[in-house]
Amino acid sequence: MFSTLSKILIDGISMGTIFLFGCVGEILTEKAGNLNLGIPGIMCIGALGGSYGVMLYTNGVTDMSTISGFWLVLTAIFFSMLFSAAAGLIYAFLTVSLKANQNVTGLALTTFGVGFMKFFAKRIDMSHFVEASKYFKNLFPFSSKLGWFGEIFLSHGVLVYLAIAVAILSSLLLNRTRTGLYLRAVGENPATADAVGINISKYKYGFIVLGSAIAGLGGLYYVMDKTAGTTLAEAPIDSFGWLAVALVIATMWKPTVAIFGSILFGALSMLAIDLKALSFSDLKIFEMFPYIITVLVLILTSIFGKKDIQPPASLGQSYFREDR
Amino acid sequence: MSKEIALELRNITKKFDKVTANKNVNLVVYKNEILSLLGENGSGKTTLMNIISGIYFPDEGEIFVYGKPAVIASPKDAFKYKIGMVHQHFKLVDTFTAAQNIILGVNNEKYNIKLVNSRVREIAEKYGFDIDPKKKVHDMSVSEKQTVEIIKVLYRGADILILDEPTAVLTPQEIEKLFAILKKMRDDGKSIIIITHKLNEVMEISDRVSILRKGEYIGTVNTSETNEKQLTEMMVGKKLELKIERAVVERTKPLLEIRNLSINSDDGNPAIKNISFYIRGGEILGVAGITGCGQKELCEAIAGLRKINSGFIMHKGESIVGLPPKEIIEKGISMSFIPEDRLGMGLAPSFSITDNVMLKTYGDGKSPFVNREAAREKAKQLIDKLEIATPSTEIPIRRLSGGNVQKVLVGREISSNPNVIVTAYPVRGLDINSAYAIYDILNEQKKRQTGILFVGEDLDVMLALCDKIMVLCHGEVMGIVHASKVTKEELGLMMTGAMNLTVEQKDKNYGIAKDSNLTDNEWQNAADEQNGGQNDDN
Numbered sequence: 001m002f003s004t005l006s007k008i009l010i011d012g013i014s015m016g017t018i019f020l021f022g023c024v025g026e027i028l029t030e031k032a033g034n035l036n037l038g039i040p041g042i043m044c045i046g047a048l049g050g051s052y053g054v055m056l057y058t059n060g061v062t063d064m065s066t067i068s069g070f071w072l073v074l075t076a077i078f079f080s081m082l083f084s085a086a087a088g089l090i091y092a093f094l095t096v097s098l099k100a101n102q103n104v105t106g107l108a109l110t111t112f113g114v115g116f117m118k119f120f121a122k123r124i125d126m127s128h129f130v131e132a133s134k135y136f137k138n139l140f141p142f143s144s145k146l147g148w149f150g151e152i153f154l155s156h157g158v159l160v161y162l163a164i165a166v167a168i169l170s171s172l173l174l175n176r177t178r179t180g181l182y183l184r185a186v187g188e189n190p191a192t193a194d195a196v197g198i199n200i201s202k203y204k205y206g207f208i209v210l211g212s213a214i215a216g217l218g219g220l221y222y223v224m225d226k227t228a229g230t231t232l233a234e235a236p237i238d239s240f241g242w243l244a245v246a247l248v249i250a251t252m253w254k255p256t257v258a259i260f261g262s263i264l265f266g267a268l269s270m271l272a273i274d275l276k277a278l279s280f281s282d283l284k285i286f287e288m289f290p291y292i293i294t295v296l297v298l299i300l301t302s303i304f305g306k307k308d309i310q311p312p313a314s315l316g317q318s319y320f321r322e323d324r
Numbered sequence: 325m326s327k328e329i330a331l332e333l334r335n336i337t338k339k340f341d342k343v344t345a346n347k348n349v350n351l352v353v354y355k356n357e358i359l360s361l362l363g364e365n366g367s368g369k370t371t372l373m374n375i376i377s378g379i380y381f382p383d384e385g386e387i388f389v390y391g392k393p394a395v396i397a398s399p400k401d402a403f404k405y406k407i408g409m410v411h412q413h414f415k416l417v418d419t420f421t422a423a424q425n426i427i428l429g430v431n432n433e434k435y436n437i438k439l440v441n442s443r444v445r446e447i448a449e450k451y452g453f454d455i456d457p458k459k460k461v462h463d464m465s466v467s468e469k470q471t472v473e474i475i476k477v478l479y480r481g482a483d484i485l486i487l488d489e490p491t492a493v494l495t496p497q498e499i500e501k502l503f504a505i506l507k508k509m510r511d512d513g514k515s516i517i518i519i520t521h522k523l524n525e526v527m528e529i530s531d532r533v534s535i536l537r538k539g540e541y542i543g544t545v546n547t548s549e550t551n552e553k554q555l556t557e558m559m560v561g562k563k564l565e566l567k568i569e570r571a572v573v574e575r576t577k578p579l580l581e582i583r584n585l586s587i588n589s590d591d592g593n594p595a596i597k598n599i600s601f602y603i604r605g606g607e608i609l610g611v612a613g614i615t616g617c618g619q620k621e622l623c624e625a626i627a628g629l630r631k632i633n634s635g636f637i638m639h640k641g642e643s644i645v646g647l648p649p650k651e652i653i654e655k656g657i658s659m660s661f662i663p664e665d666r667l668g669m670g671l672a673p674s675f676s677i678t679d680n681v682m683l684k685t686y687g688d689g690k691s692p693f694v695n696r697e698a699a700r701e702k703a704k705q706l707i708d709k710l711e712i713a714t715p716s717t718e719i720p721i722r723r724l725s726g727g728n729v730q731k732v733l734v735g736r737e738i739s740s741n742p743n744v745i746v747t748a749y750p751v752r753g754l755d756i757n758s759a760y761a762i763y764d765i766l767n768e769q770k771k772r773q774t775g776i777l778f779v780g781e782d783l784d785v786m787l788a789l790c791d792k793i794m795v796l797c798h799g800e801v802m803g804i805v806h807a808s809k810v811t812k813e814e815l816g817l818m819m820t821g822a823m824n825l826t827v828e829q830k831d832k833n834y835g836i837a838k839d840s841n842l843t844d845n846e847w848q849n850a851a852d853e854q855n856g857g858q859n860d861d862n
Contacts (some may be wrong), residue, residue, distance in 0.1 A: 178427075178435035185417050185428050193416040196429025197400040307462045308419060 002148070008267050009152050011199050013160060014226060016266025018043075018218045018237075020163040022168050022244025023251065023258045025215030029088075030248060031174060032207040033187035034095055037106025039215050040241025041113020042087045046216020047237050048117045050076045051124050058128035065170045069135035074156055076220060077236075084216025087113060092208040096201055099318040114238045116288040117219075120187055121233035124244025129229030136224040145283065157225040159217060166214055168296040170255040185311035190319040200319055202271075218244065243269070252301065252309040265290045327354040329391065330515035331376070331407070331484050336385035338371055345371040349541040351534055353484065358506060360530035362523075362559055364614075364783075364816075365409040368539040369519050370668030373486050376517075377409035378402035389484070391490040405484075412488040416461045422468075423457040426476045430781070447478050449506050452501075466593070467498040474505075483537050486511070486517045491525055494595065503529050521614045523632075523820040526564045537561050541605050555731045556816040557576050560783060568760070568788040570807075571767045576605030578837045579775040580626070580744050582655070583822065583847070585635035587621045595621035597799040598834030603744065603775035608766065610790030610807065611779040613819055618799040619779045620661065627659035628652040636850060639744065641841030643850065653684070658742035660733050660750065661779075673722035677703040677714065680721060681736050689696070708759060729737070734762055738769060745769060748779035763789055784814050794835075797821040799822075804835060 022039050029036045036042075053076040091109055094100040110176055136157045143154035151298050174180040185193040186203045194200055219237050223229065247265055251257040268289040333351040337344070344619060346368045351360050363369045374380045376387070378396045387394045389405045396402050402409070415427050423516040440745060444457040453471050461469060477485055487506075491499045506516055506529060520526060524535055525546060535542040535558040542558050581602040589595035596618040603609050624630035625766075626637060628649040637645050644652050650820030660670055671680050682699040703717040710731040714724055721729050734750050747766070751759040766776055766789070780786045786793055787807050795802040795818035802818035817823035826834045842850070 007400070175339070178431075181420075181424060181428065185420070188417045188419055189415070192417055192425075193428065195399055195415050198429055205427075308460070310419075313418065 001260045006148055006152050007088030008271065009263070010155065011270035012263040012265075013152075013156060014266065015177055015270050016262035016264070017156075017160045017163045018063045018222050018226065018240045019244045019247050019265050020167060020258060020262035021159075021218030021221065022169050022215045022241050023155060023247040024255050025211040025213070025218075025260060026165070026245055027211070027251075027253055027258065028170060028183075028207045028210070028214065029211035029256055030253065030310055031183050031187045032204045032211075033190060033312055033317065033319070034092075034204060034208055035102050035106065035246065036088075036091055036109075036208065036211065037103055037315045038087065038091050038109030038113065039106075039245055040210070040238035041110035041116075042084045042091075042212045042215050043219040044113040044117035044235075044245070045087045045219070046080045046213075047219025047232065047235060048120055048124070049216060050080030050220030051121070051129070051223055051232055052083070052125070053079030054129060054132050054229075055079075055125050056157045058132055059125070061128060064131040066126055072132060072135050076224060077162075077217065080216050080220040081213040084219075085213040088209040088212025089205075089215075091212070092205045095318065096204045096208070102316050102318070110238060110241070112152035117235075117237070118233055124232060126229065126232065129224070133224050133228075133229035136221075137228065157221075159221040159225055162217070163221070164259055166261050167255040174255070182310070187314060190314055194319075215241075215244070243290050246291060249311075250290070250294045250297045252297065253311065264293070268293075327356070329353070330357075330389070331517075332388040333372075333376070334386045334388070336372065336375060338368075338375060338380060338382050338386070344539050346375070347539045349385070349536065349539075349833060351541070351593075352544070353517055354581045355483075356510055356513055356533065358510050358518060360518055360526040360528045360533045361519045362521075362526060362533055363536035364559060364781075367536040367559075369536055370488060371539075372536070373409060373488060373517070373519065373745065375380065376402070376407060376484075377486060378407075386658040403480050403482070406480075406482050407484045407486070408480060408482030409472045410470070410477060410488065410490060411493065412490075414473055416469060416472060418462040418759055419460065421458050421460050422464075422472045422475075424454060425461060425472055426479050427666065430480065447475055450507050451478075451512075453505060454501075455802060466493045466501075466591070467495075468503075470494070476832060478509075483513070484515045484517070486519075488519045489521070490518065491520055491522065493525045498743055499525070499764050508831045521820050523555055523817070524567065525820045526555065527552065536560055552820075555812070556813050556820070556822070559734055560816040562812075568763050568785065568838050569767060570789060570791070571770050573606035573771055573773065575607050575771055576775075577662075577839055578602040578735065578841060579605050580777075581636070581638040581641075581837060581840060581842075582626075583636045583638075583836070585622075585625070585637065586633040587618070587625050588633055589618075589621055593635075595799050596625070597639060599796075599799075599801045601794055601801065601804060602775055602837040602840075604774040604837075605743065605775050606770055607791040608770055608778050608789060609775040609804075610786040610793040611777060612783060612793050612815055613796035613798060615781070617796045619748060619796065622796075623659055623661050623746050623777075623779060626652075626657065627817065629659075634854070636847075636854075641846075653740070656741070656743035657746070658737040658740060658744070660737040660749040661746075670691040670737075671721060671729065671844045673810065674720045676716075677706070677712075677717045677721060677732055678717045681706070681739075684736055684740060702739060704740065706732065708734045708763070731758065734765060737763060742774060744775045744777070746777045746779075749781060750778075751785070752781070759785075783815050787815075795819055797824075800824075801826055801835065 022043055026036060026039050046310055057072050057075045087109060091105055094105045097103045120318050136159060138155060139158045139161060140154045143150035146154060182198050183203050186198060190200050222237055223232050223236055243265055247258060251261040267284055271286045327505060329352055332347060336346050338346040349372055361369050371380060377380050378399045378401050381397055387396060394405050396405065423437055424442055426444055427440045441457040448455045450823040453475060455619045487718050488503060498810050510516055530547050532544055532546050533555060534544040537559060552652040555581060585599050586594060587596040613619060621630060625632050628647055630825060632645060636643060639655055639657060678700045682694055682747050685699060697803055698715055706712060707714060712728045712731050714728060721732055730750060750762050778790055790807045792804055792808065793807050794804045795815060797819060
């Protein structure tokens with residue numbers, strides 16, 4: 001019983017990390033008042049970017065055991081964030097500067113991102129990826145000696161801990177700093193923020209790009225850690241991206257809640273594989289659960305109508321200064 | 325004692341396209357002074373204040389702050405000169421606390437919300453505000469929100485405060501408290517400019533009064549040396565003779581009877597308070613009042629777009645309360661409201677004239693398909709009849725000029741042969757010729773024994789066009805008078821709440837038609853029914 005439970009928890013954390021990156025990225029974007037439905041596509045682009053970084057670093061290497069794991073991971077993270085930030089910049093330019101419809105722009109970017117990844121994935125030389133993935137996995141090798149605690153909490157790769165750190169830092173940023181206060185003001189009521197001299201475009205651009213860069217790491221994590229460097233062209237990253245967007249709603253725009261939410265979502269999507277005893281058609285039901293939870297959260301928050309756990313008030317709307 | 329000049333405006337002119345909002349305006353505010361700025365709608369008060377607070381930049385003229393020339397190009401600049409504006413519509417973030425709202429945009433100190441809380445308490449104590457810095461804005465009353473706005477300005481160290489109609493949303497007790505605070509601030513060395521339409525408040529709070537009329541500066545008087553009558557005269561000016569004919573038409577029995585009607589505004593405050601009036605066929609009833617005195621809510625309630633609190637709206641003796649808008653239209657009641665942005669209500673900007681006509685006729689005929697040809701024919705008729713300048717019936721009306729858009733809206737409403745027309749600001753922003761075209765249309769309808777409710781802004785026009793004028797002040801009827809028997813000054817006094825005929829002539833049974841469609845008994849039954857219905861709800 002305990003082993004099943006710990007297995008579910010471990011799987012939840014390892015699967016949830018993909019959602020957590022996407023979710024925290026989307027929260028930061030939405031707090032600026034922009035609903036970025038391009039996140040699934042941006043995660044694909046992040047996966048490709050990270051893979052490109054790994055390829056660059058391992059190109060021509062004959063003995064993989066001689067390379068520096070630290071610089072390999074850092075290069076991968078850098079390229080992953082660079083690619084997804086560039087995609088975020090496209091979205092920011094269209095929705096902030098040109099005031100294009102956010103939903104249409106985001107959906108277009110997702111379609112683009114998926115195709116972009118699949119097309120260029122064939123040009124990525126993945127021959128060293130499986131070996132390279134060892135540097136992404138299992139940050140603390142001593143964890144196996146620490147019994148169940150080590151197995152559940154310390155057996156994960158570097159990106160898992162990075163995701164949790166990013167979520168906590170984002171929460172601090174949003175709630176404890178002037179930047180966070182201004183960002184939330186921009187997302188809640190841009191006219192008010194503008195009237196007190198806050199640069200709306202600066203905040204929107206900044207946090208759309210930062211949010212996209214963070215979300216992109218979810219793609220990198222899936223390729224280099226979750227699938228151990230074996231999958232890129234066929235990776236269903238976009239479908240995880242949609243779950244990440246749903247998770248934003250389910251966690252009520254709170255990055256710290258998202259840490260637990262992502263584990264729950266992760267566990268639910270892995271249950272299908274863990275509970276092999278059930279027949280295949282029964283297993284499909286677990287894939288529905290994250291969405292059912294999201295719908296339930298929406299229903300409950302709407303019924304109780306607590307004003308503190310609503311989406312940012314200007315979410316999805318372009319800001320025109322002339323309107324004030 | 326010679327007083328120090330805090331703020332001086334010289335020859336300020338501001339134009340929007342062809343409309344001159346401010347023309348050579350001069351204004352002086354001293355230190356330790358409360359100055360009232362008085363003027364009708366569209367007299368350019370708000371534009372002028374927006375210039376001072378950096379939202380608009382003047383086309384011509386100079387601004388001096390404490391004797392030194394000042395360039396105020398943005399709200400940030402205004403803060404630099406220690407000028408702060410408290411807007412009529414609060415600019416607050418609902419999910420933030422008072423302190424968080426106050427600190428927004430203040431970058432020159434360490435971010436420490438506890439420090440802000442205690443500084444806010446300090447300011448509140450100094451002037452006698454009542455505020456909890458940790459309370460969230462969405463849990464606040466209107467008066468608390470206003471307090472946050474004022475402290476927000478004081479926190480930034482403003483010495484010159486501008487308050488745009490601060491009393492419009494407050495109860496009498498809250499107003500009293502606010503005035504006490506304002507006087508304290510004045511004695512503390514601040515300069516305060518207050519915009520208000522209520523003359524009694526002007527007399528009570530201000531040291532001097534400056535008057536604007538149609539964008540021009542009329543003059544400044546010491547409050548102690550003036551009275552409400554003189555101020556009203558300065559505000560409304562001499563009566564202009566307009567060449568608008570007032571058609572003489574035989575009147576029918578009341579078409580629309582409204583009794584004891586109360587309506588709430590969007591934010592839940594009462595917008596219309598227990599008013600009664602009626603419209604006969606073949607007459608134009610004007611509704612005069614400062615903008616935002618319940619005109620919009622009244623129009624929407626008649627059209628079935630807004631729930632009422634209590635009271636009756638009877639059309640030919642039948643209640644239309646609670647009917648869906650479509651049925652109200654079918655009864656022959658048409659409503660056209662021209663909001664400030666003109667396109668906001670009733671028309672779809674990216675639709676063509678034909679499509680916009682169809683929005684009202686889509687249900688005609690039995691075919692499941694809409695009849696485009698008929699609508700296009702109608703559009704063509706409108707274009708010919710109202711001389712609408714457009715290349716075709718099929719271009720989006722967004723690309724027409726404002727006047728032509730309004731003609732489409734009014735024309736469409738009238739083409740459905742209504743028996744009651746409710747029209748609000750139909751000539752807003754129009755040039756003279758287009759405006760006269762609209763007056764002609766209304767007069768033509770009047771001759772066909774249509775009852776018309778005309779919500780207007782320009783008193784001269786209303787005096788010439790309307791048969792009777794109902795004056796609203798903050799949702800209450802101040803009087804219903806014959807346009808031929810009333811003076812402009814009297815209207816002005818009623819609009820500002822300085823004169824109330826319903827109180828002076830209590831025995832006259834205001835707004836109750838003698839030849840009502842319903843007998844007293846039937847009214848009584850209707851009232852019982854309504855009360856009974858309410859009891860059932862409880």
